[in-house]
Structures are given as C-alpha cells and as structure tokens.
Amino acid sequence: MREDDQLQQPLTPEELMQELRFKATELLLREEWQESVQVYTQFINLCQDQISVKSHQNHPDPDLLTKLQKSLCLALSNRAEALSRLRDLTGALKDCDQALKIESTHFKSLVCKGKILLSLNRYSMALDCFKTAVLDPQASGNLETLNGYVQKCKKLEFQSRTGAFDLSDWILSGFRGKSPELAEYTGPVQIKRSELSGRGLFATKNIDAGTLLLVTKAIATERGILSSEDSGENARLVMWKNFVDKVVDSATKCERTHHLISTLSSGEDEDKLEAPEMSLFRPEAEEIGELNEKLDKVKILNVLDVNSLVEDSVSAKVLGRNSDYYGVGLWVLASFINHSCNPNARRLHVGDHVLVHASRDVKAGEEITFAYFDVLSPLSKRDEMSKTWGFHCSCKRCKFEEEMCSKQEMKEIEIGLERGIDVGSAIFRLEEGMKRWMVRGRGKGYMRASFWAAYFEAYGSEKSVTRWGRRIPAVDIVVDSVAEAVGCDERVLKVFMQAFKRNGVSLVDMEKALKLGRGVHGKVVKKQQALRSLLDFGIHDA
Numbered sequence: 001m002r003e004d005d006q007l008q009q010p011l012t013p014e015e016l017m018q019e020l021r022f023k024a025t026e027l028l029l030r031e032e033w034q035e036s037v038q039v040y041t042q043f044i045n046l047c048q049d050q051i052s053v054k055s056h057q058n059h060p061d062p063d064l065l066t067k068l069q070k071s072l073c074l075a076l077s078n079r080a081e082a083l084s085r086l087r088d089l090t091g092a093l094k095d096c097d098q099a100l101k102i103e104s105t106h107f108k109s110l111v112c113k114g115k116i117l118l119s120l121n122r123y124s125m126a127l128d129c130f131k132t133a134v135l136d137p138q139a140s141g142n143l144e145t146l147n148g149y150v151q152k153c154k155k156l157e158f159q160s161r162t163g164a165f166d167l168s169d170w171i172l173s174g175f176r177g178k179s180p181e182l183a184e185y186t187g188p189v190q191i192k193r194s195e196l197s198g199r200g201l202f203a204t205k206n207i208d209a210g211t212l213l214l215v216t217k218a219i220a221t222e223r224g225i226l227s228s229e230d231s232g233e234n235a236r237l238v239m240w241k242n243f244v245d246k247v248v249d250s251a252t253k254c255e256r257t258h259h260l261i262s263t264l265s266s267g268e269d270e271d272k273l274e275a276p277e278m279s280l281f282r283p284e285a286e287e288i289g290e291l292n293e294k295l296d297k298v299k300i301l302n303v304l305d306v307n308s309l310v311e312d313s314v315s316a317k318v319l320g321r322n323s324d325y326y327g328v329g330l331w332v333l334a335s336f337i338n339h340s341c342n343p344n345a346r347r348l349h350v351g352d353h354v355l356v357h358a359s360r361d362v363k364a365g366e367e368i369t370f371a372y373f374d375v376l377s378p379l380s381k382r383d384e385m386s387k388t389w390g391f392h393c394s395c396k397r398c399k400f401e402e403e404m405c406s407k408q409e410m411k412e413i414e415i416g417l418e419r420g421i422d423v424g425s426a427i428f429r430l431e432e433g434m435k436r437w438m439v440r441g442r443g444k445g446y447m448r449a450s451f452w453a454a455y456f457e458a459y460g461s462e463k464s465v466t467r468w469g470r471r472i473p474a475v476d477i478v479v480d481s482v483a484e485a486v487g488c489d490e491r492v493l494k495v496f497m498q499a500f501k502r503n504g505v506s507l508v509d510m511e512k513a514l515k516l517g518r519g520v521h522g523k524v525v526k527k528q529q530a531l532r533s534l535l536d537f538g539i540h541d542a
C-alpha cells in the first residue's frame with residue numbers, strides 16, 4: 001500500500017485512542033489544562049465505548065479489558081488533575097471517584113483527591129486519601145511531600161475540631177513568610193432569627209472576651225493598591241469587577257460554593273429567609289446533592305452588595321503582608337453577622353481567612369455583632385453611615401441614644417464640639433448631664449463612645465490631662481465603660497496604653513492591658529510576648 005493510501009485509511013479505535021492519549025498527555029505536560037480536558041474527554045468516551053463493546057463480546061478478552069480499564073483509570077485521574085487546576089473541583093472529584101472505583105488504591109487519583117478535599121477543608125477525608133497513598137510503592141519517590149500532607153491534614157483537623165489556633169510564632173517572626181495554614185472552625189455559635197433584621201449569629205454559651213467564634217475561608221478575595229489620584233475609585237471598580245468574576249466562577253465550578261452563596265441575603269425580604277443549620281458550614285459537612293437552582297448572576301451581584309466585607313475596616317485587623325493592600329472578599333459564615341453600634345465581636349484577617357472573636361464578654365443567647373462602620377461616633381454620623389449601607393440601624397444603643405438626643409443640652413454639646421469648643425469642657429458637661437439624666441451602666445459607655453473623639457483628644461496629651469485631670473473621669477474608668485459597652489477597639493486600647501506608659505507600669509494595669517488586648521486581637525495570640533508586640537504596634541499605628 002502506498003504511503004498516502006495509508007494516510008487515507010480511517011484509524012482503528014485502538015490507534016485513535018493511542019493518538020488521543022499521546023496528545024492529551026502532551027497538553028497536560030504543557031499545562032494547557034482546558035485543551036487537555038477536551039482531549040481526555042474524547043479519549044475517555046472512546047475508551048468507555050470500547051470497554052462496553054468488548055465486554056459484550058461472546059468471549060471477552062480479560063487481558064484486553066484490564067488494559068482498557070487501566071487506561072481509563074489513568075485518563076480519569078489526569079483529567080481530574082487538569083480540572084482541579086481549572087478550579088472545577090466538583091468535576092475533578094467526580095473523576096477521582098470514578099477512577100478509584102476502577103482501582104481503589106490508584107496512587108495519582110488518591111493524591112489528587114486528597115489535595116482537592118484539603119482545599120475544600122475536608123481534612124479527615126483528605127487524610128484518609130494521603131494515608132492510603134503513602135502505602136503505595138509509587139509513594140517512595142514522594143514520601144516527604146506525602147508525609148507533609150498527612151501532617152498538614154492532621155494539624156488542620158485538630159484545629160477545626162478544637163479551635164486551638166495560635167498565631168504567636170508568626171507574629172513574633174515579624175510576619176515572615178507565607179501566612180500560616182488555618183483550618184475552618186465553627187465555635188459556640190448558631191444562626192437564628194434576629195431582632196435586628198433577618199437572621200443573625202448567636203452565642204450558644206457564655207464566652208469571655210477574646211474567645212474565637214469562627215474561622216472561615218473566603219469564597220474569593222481581590223486585593224490591590226489604591227492610587228491617590230482619584231482616591232482609588234478606578235482601582236476599586238476594577239477590583240470589584242474582578243472580585244465579582246471570581247465569585248461567579250467559583251459558584252459555577254463548585255456546587256457547594258453555589259449552595260453556600262444561595263443561603264445569603266440579597267437584601268430582599270430578609271425576614272422571610274430561613275436560618276441555615278450550622279452543620280452546613282462545618283468542614284466535614286455532608287456532600288450536598290445536585291443543586292436544581294440555576295446560577296443567577298443578578299442574585300449573586302445583589303448578594304455581594306449586601307455581604308462583601310473590606311478587610312481594612314474599623315472592626316478588623318489585617319495581619320501580615322495583606323495589610324499593605326486594599327482587599328475585598330466574601331466570607332460566607334461571617335456574612336450572617338449583623339451590625340450593631342454596641343458590637344461584641346471583631347475580625348482578624350490572616351491570608352484569605354477571617355477569624356472572628358468576641359471583643360467583650362458575651363452571654364449565652366446574645367447576638368454576635370460587629371461594626372460595619374465606625375461606632376465610636378455620634379448617633380447622627382452613625383445614621384448617615386448606616387444609610388449608605390442601605391439600612392436603618394435598630395440596635396439597643398441607637399434606640400437608647402435616640403431618646404437621649406432629644407435633650408437640648410446634648411444637642412448643645414454636639415454642636416459645641418463641631419465648632420471646636422474645648423474638649424475638656426464638653427466632656428465635663430456631658431458627664432454632669434449624665435448624672436442628672438440618671439444615665440447608668442452601659443448607657444454611660446454608649447454616650448462616651450459617641451463622644452469618643454473628645455475623650456481621645458482630652459486624654460491624648462499631658463497638657464490636657466493636667467488641665468482637666470480632676471474635672472473629668474479617670475482614663476481607666478472611661479476605657480472600661482466604653483470597652484464594656486461597645487467592645488474593645490484599637491483606639492480605646494491606645495488611650496489606655498498611653499496613660500499606662502505615662503503613669504508607670506503597675507501589675508493591675510498590665511493585666512488590664514492584656515485583657516483589652518485579647519478583646520482587640522483575640523485569644524489566637526497565645527504567647528504574651530506576641531500580644532505585647534501587637535499592643536506596641538497599636539500605639540504606633542492607631
């Protein structure tokens with residue numbers, strides 16, 4: 001037969017399979033993931049057809065069938081690898097499972113599945129995969145890496161079960177290297193109907209300041225530097241668009257992500273929304289079934305409008321390299337936390353994780369809230385800010401202050417401060433007024449928090465402390481009442497630390513500084529030395 005005649009001949013299925021396999025492997029090696037998925041899909045379809053044809057023959061050749069099954073298993077495993085690189089984790093997991101059905105200890109599929117489960121925070125299931133993979137003869141060349149995965153899964157599984165996180169070493173190293181690996185964790189909280197609006201997160205037991213409430217990884221984040229020209233408006237818009245694209249992409253590729261996003265409020269009929277079970281958010285949650293709901297991009301946009309958080313905000317602290325950037329993200333479980341002007345929680349951002357902890361002592365059944373905007377400001381300012389968020393704040397403090405603000409003298413103090421009267425005299429008038437109006441307990445903390453700017457200035461310099469010292473309350477009384485009412489805050493801590501340094505260090509003050517520090521930074525900074533270094537940061541940064 002002539003050479004060109006040979007070329008005209010259609011390829012046999014075996015030849016075609018060989019050609020496809022060769023092409024797919026080459027694309028995989030060149031990291032052309034999308035193309036390699038396409039070619040592997042052709043190969044897999046053909047291979048499955050061949051298996052079906054051969055096994056229905058009168059005398060099937062067992063060796064040939066075994067060979068075909070092996071090729072199919074490897075192709076599924078390779079397609080899973082390519083799909084996982086494209087972040088199609090649902091598809092990749094399906095391929096791994098199919099490959100493992102053919103060969104339950106298939107090394108490549110086990111490793112690929114383990115890595116995917118790890119990235120989905122399914123630590124113990126991932127551990128099972130890596131433990132089985134380690135026993136395979138092929139593991140000998142990769143033992144160190146595989147054992148690394150085994151250790152990582154064990155550590156994360158322990159963290160997610162116990163909430164035992166400690167960032168001290170990373171802080172003490174000056175945030176050197178990558179941010180630490182963190183597990184997802186759900187602490188003593190549950191989602192219930194809230195009096196504020198829709199659903200909210202609630203404490204299931206008494207907890208003290210600093211206690212970790214949850215750790216959750218972002219569905220997506222976008223970070224960048226804001227230019228000074230247009231106060232970063234253009235950069236912010238570009239980042240927002242990229243962020244939306246990332247979220248839509250994740251929801252398209254992962255059913256679990258789509259399902260989690262669908263539990264969030266899109267701002268409409270919030271009071272009719274169901275409160276999801278906490279088990280949905282636990283790392284080892286049951287696989288959810290196929291979602292019948294179609295991906296609705298407009299709904300996702302609305303969900304992002306209501307639930308996205310910026311990392312650098314008053315109730316949050318960004319640790320590590322990300323603190324140099326403007327960052328926006330979606331953290332699903334944290335999205336159930338409502339705003340309050342007397343919040344009891346704060347956030348720490350570490351890499352793509354958010355850690356939410358109590359910023360003051362919280363009673364069982366109390367709603368967990370953090371500040372969406374600056375609550376160390378007067379009611380009128382807070383009203384404006386909550387309007388830009390699209391709601392009218394219905395927290396206890398706002399209700400209390402709405403009554404107080406009807407008093408003429410209160411208005412005069414506020415106007416006086418706006419016009420620049422001496423902060424000491426304004427504080428003196430407010431404190432005297434509170435005595436007459438019989439404001440007690442938390443109420444005092446609320447009012448002081450509203451006029452915080454004046455207290456901050458009055459306690460900020462030696463001169464004003466000397467001038468007003470005897471006529472306004474001692475700094476630790478004000479700090480205590482504000483921290484007790486609206487939770488601890490870096491600026492409150494700063495005032496305390498300044499006074500503490502001015503007056504000399506006493507053991508009681510040191511204890512109090514550490515307690516306030518735990519309210520600000522959470523108990524995830526276990527070593528005192530690390531907490532102290534953060535407290536010092538507070539003085540320079542705030």
Ligand SMILES: C[S@@+](CC[C@H](N)C(=O)[O-])C[C@H]1O[C@@H](n2cnc3c(N)ncnc32)[C@H](O)[C@@H]1O
Binds near residue numbers: 199273390393395
């Ligand atoms: C991130 S979501 C919080 C969870 C939401 N309540 C839910 O059911 O999914 C933010 C939305 O909750 C509502 N919200 C939060 N804090 C509030 C407050 N203090 N007063 C009134 N509405 C509040 C607003 O509708 C806001 O747009």
